[in-house]
Amino acid sequence: MLPFSFCTVLLATYFATSLADVSPREGQVIASCLDRVGGMTYENAERLQRYKQWADNYEEFPCFTNCYLNKLSTLYKENSGFNETAVIEQFGKEVHKVCQRRLSEGRDACDIAYNGFHCLVTMLDDPFVHIDRLPNITTEARTVMKDCLRPYDRSLYNRIKEYSKLPTREPIRCYTKCIVDNLQLLNPINRHWNIASLRHHLNIRFEKGSMKHCHALTPHRKRNACAWVFRELTCFMQSKPK
Numbered sequence: 001m002l003p004f005s006f007c008t009v010l011l012a013t014y015f016a017t018s019l020a021d022v023s024p025r026e027g028q029v030i031a032s033c034l035d036r037v038g039g040m041t042y043e044n045a046e047r048l049q050r051y052k053q054w055a056d057n058y059e060e061f062p063c064f065t066n067c068y069l070n071k072l073s074t075l076y077k078e079n080s081g082f083n084e085t086a087v088i089e090q091f092g093k094e095v096h097k098v099c100q101r102r103l104s105e106g107r108d109a110c111d112i113a114y115n116g117f118h119c120l121v122t123m124l125d126d127p128f129v130h131i132d133r134l135p136n137i138t139t140e141a142r143t144v145m146k147d148c149l150r151p152y153d154r155s156l157y158n159r160i161k162e163y164s165k166l167p168t169r170e171p172i173r174c175y176t177k178c179i180v181d182n183l184q185l186l187n188p189i190n191r192h193w194n195i196a197s198l199r200h201h202l203n204i205r206f207e208k209g210s211m212k213h214c215h216a217l218t219p220h221r222k223r224n225a226c227a228w229v230f231r232e233l234t235c236f237m238q239s240k241p242k
């Protein structure tokens with residue numbers, strides 16, 4: 001028997017904003033929905049953790065999703081199907097758009113619940129959907145972010161989520177520089193940041209004093225442009241005005 005927290009990580013994360021405090025109850029619901037396949041065994045919990053890797057059309061624990069959603073969520077009810085308003089509220093309109101067809105596809109309620117929900121949780125991980133969901137950036141910025149990502153190996157795509165933690169090392173090497181160059185956030189001649197563009201495209205606002213402070217972090221600006229561009233931009237983002 002595993003602690004509930006272990007096996008709930010997988011599904012609970014998707015409801016972090018709407019059902020943030022359901023964890024103990026969610027653990028009970030998950031256990032009861034696994035009754036048909038032997039309950040909350042170690043193997044079942046492990047398998048459930050790989051939910052997102054389950055095949056698109058094959059639910060490894062038959063009817064699990066139908067049971068789970070019916071008991072725990074406002075997303076879906078066995079007799080009425082997915083509630084599109086709730087889907088948009090909880091997953092965003094971009095994910096809804098990609099999964100719309102899957103929300104009603106299937107032979108029966110169990111099939112539909114799995115097809116729809118599996119698509120929703122898988123799509124949340126899609127880096128291009130992630131970019132679409134970033135708040136307060138311009139359409140042009142979104143396009144550039146997507147175009148700059150495409151040339152990279154797909155195995156690196158998931159690292160895009162690490163950017164929001166403002167790490168010291170860039171998760172995808174030179175990705176930021178590509179964005180900065182394409183949005184012309186930095187003057188190529190005098191290498192001054194374009195404060196108006198930073199604000200307009202990326203909604204980055206910072207105190208006047210930060211510019212100097214952030215420059216000071218990268219005294220050797222000439223070397224490795226990818227590194228200092230990332231470092232300074234991250235620094236600006238950390239010094240948002242209150």
Ligand SMILES: *[C@@H]1O[C@H](CO)[C@@H](O)[C@H](O)[C@H]1NC(C)=O
Pocket residue numbers: 074083084085086089
């Ligand atoms: C669908 O979800 C919305 C938002 O959560 C809710 O207000 C509405 O009552 C739901 N509709 C049905 C038919 O359950």
Ligand SMILES: *[C@@H]1O[C@H](CO)[C@@H](O)[C@H](O)[C@H]1NC(C)=O
Pocket residue numbers: 135136203
């Ligand atoms: C986006 O912009 C709006 C309006 O300026 C603001 O209220 C909101 O907090 C911003 N969201 C983020 C995540 O910066």
